[in-house]
Amino acid sequence: MAELRRALVLVDVQNVYFTPDSPLVIQYPDRNASLDNILRAIDLAEAQELPIAVVQHQYPAGAPVFAEGSAGWELHPDIAARRKDSWKHIVKGYASVFAGTDFEAWLREQQVDAITLVGYMTNNCDLATAAAAEPLGFGVEVLSDASGAIHLVNAAGEVSAQQLHETLMVLLHSNFAAVATTQEWAAAAQTAQPLPLDNLVVSALQGQASF
Secondary structure, three states: OOOOOEEEEEEOOEHHHOOOOOOOOOOEOOHHHHHHHHHHHHHHHHHOOOOEEEEEEOEOOOOOOOEOOOOOOOEOHHHHHHOOOOOEEEEEOOOOOOOOOOHHHHHHHOOOOEEEEEEEOHHHHHHHHHHHHHHHOOEEEEEEEEEEEOOEEEOOEEEOHHHHHHHHHHHHHHHHOEEEOHHHHHHHHHOOOOOOOOOHHHHHHHHHHHO
C-alpha cells in the first residue's frame, strides 16, 4: 500500500477557546484534555517530519472575538511555545482554512495527500475545512479527542456541545473525513498508512438497520 503524505493542521488553538468567560469556551470534550492530545499530535508529527501548519483566526481590532492583538486572539501559550519558523503560519478570516489563504498552494508544494485537523471548533472551522478539502482532492482526518465544540441555542433549536461534537464526528466520518482518536492516528501516522474511512452509502445502510 502506498504511503500517505500527511500535514498536521492546528486549527485556531487560541486563548478565546480556553478563557472561562469567553462565549466560545470549548465545552466538550474537556478542553485541557484535547489540548494535551494536540500536543501529542505535534510530537508525533515532528518525529515523523510531517509538515505542520498553525492557523490563527483574526478579525479587526475592536471585534468581540478574535480581535487582532487581543489576548483571546493569541495562540494558546503551549502552542506558542512549541511554534517553529519551519511551521506554516496561516491567518484566516473565514471558517475554512482554505478560504482567502495560500493553504492549498502550500499543501501542493509539500506534496500532501491528506490533512489531519486538530483544534477548534468542531462545529465551525473544522467542519468547514473538511468540506472545502473534498473538491480539491485532499484527504481529511479529524482527531475526535483533539478538537471540541460548544453548546448552541438559536431560533432553530438547541444542542449540547457533547451532542454536537459526537454528531459531527459521525457526519464527517460518513463522507468528509476519517475520524479517529489521537492514539489511533499515531499508529497510522508512524507507518504512513491511511486511517479506515467509511462512506455515505454504507453509513446509510447501517443507519437503516439500526433505527
